[in-house]
Amino acid sequence: MPISLCGSVxxxxxxxxxxxxSTSYSEYVDVTDAWGLDYVHKAGFSHQFKLPEIxxxxxxxxxxxxxxxxDVLFVGGADRSAVLFAQTESRxxxxxxxxxxxxxxMGVAVGDVDRDGxxxxxxxTTGSDRLYLNAGGSFVDASDRLKxxxxxxxxxxxxxxxxxxxxxxLYVAGYVVPSSHQSCRTGYGQRDYCPPNxxxxxxxxxxxxxxxxxxxxxxxxxxxxxTTYPGxxxxxxxxxxDGAMDFYVANDSTPNMLWLNxxxxxxxxxxxxxxxxxxxxxxxxxGMGIAQGDTNGDGVIDLFVTHIDQESNTLYASRGSRHLMxxxxxxxxxxxxxxxxxxxxxxLDVEHDGLIDIAIANGAVRRAGIGHAQQLDWLQTYGQTxxxxxxxxxxxxxxxxxxxxxxxxxxxxxxLVVADIDRDGDLDLVVANAGGRARIYANEVPKxxxxxxxxxxxxxxxxxxxxxxxxxxxxxxAIQTSAGSYLSSVxxxxxxxxxxxxxxIVYVTWADGAVERYPxxxxxxxxxVRRGEGLKDKGTKDG
Numbered sequence: 001m002p003i004s005l006c007g008s009v010x011x012x013x014x015x016x017x018x019x020x021x022s023t024s025y026s027e028y029v030d031v032t033d034a035w036g037l038d039y040v041h042k043a044g045f046s047h048q049f050k051l052p053e054i055x056x057x058x059x060x061x062x063x064x065x066x067x068x069x070x071d072v073l074f075v076g077g078a079d080r081s082a083v084l085f086a087q088t089e090s091r092x093x094x095x096x097x098x099x100x101x102x103x104x105x106m107g108v109a110v111g112d113v114d115r116d117g118x119x120x121x122x123x124x125t126t127g128s129d130r131l132y133l134n135a136g137g138s139f140v141d142a143s144d145r146l147k148x149x150x151x152x153x154x155x156x157x158x159x160x161x162x163x164x165x166x167x168x169x170l171y172v173a174g175y176v177v178p179s180s181h182q183s184c185r186t187g188y189g190q191r192d193y194c195p196p197n198x199x200x201x202x203x204x205x206x207x208x209x210x211x212x213x214x215x216x217x218x219x220x221x222x223x224x225x226x227t228t229y230p231g232x233x234x235x236x237x238x239x240x241x242d243g244a245m246d247f248y249v250a251n252d253s254t255p256n257m258l259w260l261n262x263x264x265x266x267x268x269x270x271x272x273x274x275x276x277x278x279x280x281x282x283x284x285x286x287g288m289g290i291a292q293g294d295t296n297g298d299g300v301i302d303l304f305v306t307h308i309d310q311e312s313n314t315l316y317a318s319r320g321s322r323h324l325m326x327x328x329x330x331x332x333x334x335x336x337x338x339x340x341x342x343x344x345x346x347x348l349d350v351e352h353d354g355l356i357d358i359a360i361a362n363g364a365v366r367r368a369g370i371g372h373a374q375q376l377d378w379l380q381t382y383g384q385t386x387x388x389x390x391x392x393x394x395x396x397x398x399x400x401x402x403x404x405x406x407x408x409x410x411x412x413x414x415x416l417v418v419a420d421i422d423r424d425g426d427l428d429l430v431v432a433n434a435g436g437r438a439r440i441y442a443n444e445v446p447k448x449x450x451x452x453x454x455x456x457x458x459x460x461x462x463x464x465x466x467x468x469x470x471x472x473x474x475x476x477x478a479i480q481t482s483a484g485s486y487l488s489s490v491x492x493x494x495x496x497x498x499x500x501x502x503x504x505i506v507y508v509t510w511a512d513g514a515v516e517r518y519p520x521x522x523x524x525x526x527x528x529v530r531r532g533e534g535l536k537d538k539g540t541k542d543g
Contacts, residue, residue, distance in 0.1 A: 028388070028406035028429055028441035035440055036093045037072065037085060043412075043435030044078025044104070045378060047191070051178055052077070052126050052153070054193050054365050054382065058107040058487030059344075059415040059432040062119045065137040070421050070492060072430060074438055075105040075123060082108065082123055084139075091422050099139060103127025103151070107415075107487030111159030111168045111463060114213040119491055122170060124154035126178060133213055145214025152202050153178060158483030160236035160245045161461045162261060164512040167209035168461050171247050173231030174202030192367050196230045196252045196286075203228045204249065208265075222267045229254040233290040235484045236464050237301060239274070240322055243513020245464045248276065250287030250305050273323075276303060276316045280326035285311045289416070289486030293347030294477050295331070295356045296395030299468075300324075301479055304333075306342030306360055306486070309368075313337040313345075313360065317395055332397045333358070333389060340384055341365055343486040344416025348427045350400070352449040354476070354499025355391035357400060361413030361431045361486075362386050378435050383410040386431070406431075406441045415488040420495060425451050425524060427495055432488070449500055450523040453493035456480050457530040458510060466509040467494045469520070471502050493526055508534065 032038075043053045056077040064071045069087035076082055080101045085093040103125030113120045118134035128149050132139040143149060153175045159168040176199035184194035206222050207215035219225050233250035240246065244261035248271075251257065255277040259267040271277035278284050286308040295302045300318035307313050312334040316324040328334045337360070344361035351357075362384040386407055390400030401407030406429055415432035422428060426443040433439065452469065456462035465480040476496055482489045507517045508529055516534030520527060 027444045027446070028404050029444050030405035030409060030439060031091070031442045032437070032439050035091050037438060037440050038095070039074045039083055039085065039438040041074065041432060041434055041436060041438065042076060042078045043378070045435060047376070048180070049184070049191050049193050050180070051176070051193055051199070052104040052106075054412075054434060055155075055175075055414075056104065056106055056434050056487070057414055057432050058156075058489070059417050059430055059438065060108045060110050060121070060489040061417045061419045061421065061430060062110045062489070062491035064119060064134060066118070069423070070419055072421075072440075073108060073121070074432055075108050075415075075487065076101070077104050077434070080105060080125075082121075087421070097139065099123070099130070099132055100141075101125050101127070101130055102143075106154065107156045108489050109157035109159050109170065110482050110489040110491050111461070113159065113168050113170075113209060115167065122157050122159070122172075124157055124172060124487070126153045127151045129154055129172070131214075142213055145212070146207075147210070147214065148205070148217035154202070155232050156234045156483070156487050158234045158236045158247065158481075159461075160247070160464050160483070161511050162206070162245050163208070163265060164244070165209075165211075166461065167211050168463065169209050170207040170215055171234055171236065172205045172207065173234050173249060174204050174228075175230050175232065175252070176201055186367050190367060193365055199230075201228045201230045201254075204231050206267075218265060222265055224259060224267055227257065227269060229257065232288050233305070233484075233486055235290045235292055235303075236481055237292060237479050238464060238466065238509075238511075238513070245511060248290065248303060250290050251284070252288070253284060253286045255284045256287050256305065275323055275325045279314050280328070285314060288341075288343045289345040290484055291345040291347045291358065292479050292481065292484060293356045295347070295391065297476075299475060299477050301466075301477065304345060304347065304358060306345045307337075308365065309339055309341045311338070313342050327395065331395055332392075336389075336399055337387065340387060342387070343414045344431065344488060345485055346416055346418040348418045348495070349451075349497025350388070350390070350427070350443065351445045352426065352447045352451045352497035352499065353391075354449060354497055354501060355393070357391045358387075358389040358397065359406070359416065359418065359429055360387040360389075361411075361416040363412035363414060363434060379410065379412070382412045382434075384413065385410050386413055409439060411436050411439065414486060416485050417488050417490045419490050419492040420453065425453075450498040452496045452498060452503070452520065452523055453526040454496070454506055455493040455526055455528045456508065457528060461511055464511040468507040468509075469496055469498075469503040470505045470507060474501055476503070498523065
């Protein structure tokens, strides 16, 4: 049976943080029916316990038709399709297109790969991946433009301009080689899904944009071909401030990887040196999803990785330098996550108090307890409730759920995305459940401060840009990135909760290191900043 935090664990965490907790609680309301989102993921459970059944699926949120409203795409599983829902009017979605896939569907990356102004799609599968180019609101299968696209199991993918040529390149995480010959059992002798270490891992791939709407494999040339782990999550940002995009990869039960961009198409792996390969005790964990954000307000982007039950999720946070360390235990994030298997994850400011919160979609991958295989109930066996942590001062957290649909609903949670879908200024949640119905949760949390959203416009690519708000003696920082969470992607303005602070300047460090600053006029609004229209700062830092 799934384990809930509604009892003693929640109370213990609540009391532990009582000295400095905020008073607000989360109130995310399930509006799936009201908003017309009727998607059900097909896991294809066959009692053969084929691993892809339990691993999917991803979700993407983006404006596919340039009408100003955010739309939602779900990657299917056994039905080998991805389904796009358009927001045809405020808070109403219609199913508009189904894209065919060559294999069990997994993840999705969104980005304008051909620089025509429309967001395109790269969808990962257990077969050959699919590239769909957006032609003014309709999608054209351009998978034949992938110069290397073998049949292999891929998971998360991230668009990012690694060579500063103005064209989006692509990192694709590989998982394992599935095998029907593997059979695993629980301690009670029941059939169950096998762990990744019984399979052969599949290598990750780095693709360079050929400037013609296609990609070429440059993995070996980049120096990445020698390391092969089962990858599940990937994000892109400039980790060391040298003006070049780097990649961080969450691997399943093997060390995570940090690929630092050396320029001229070369990368070097530095996960161990940066403290983000293993946990505090030197143990590699079952890395699933990744979130990025400044949890302690020091101006450095921290990393949060979700894991399987009996492991805690892990927060890698800065302690006065760009290098990170495992701060999970002192942050209060460790113990509450141990009963859960976390997948999709995001950092956000739920109540606009100026502090980072963390939302996690949970769902098991292995049985807990005794049951009969032929009587297995999917939701009862693998379903779990979700988690939402409220940020406190000093980079600490407490459980933030109370009478909340997001935290109370039970599902086999996988992909999770946060975005202001109803355009009311706060961040809503979309969750893709394996073998179940997708859910959308509207943010109805009482707000304690102002908000600001920054929409970046770059003729090349804004992916990986660093956005810093500055006021009198204080600052807030966030990353514009489409990749993250688990198998998921989002293209939306960068969102800030401001608390009681006032900010008057936004600095943007674009993906190639160029820095511009723009005035902020008014709060509780979306600010659009265009590259080339701001005041330029020297160097590659945003100060």
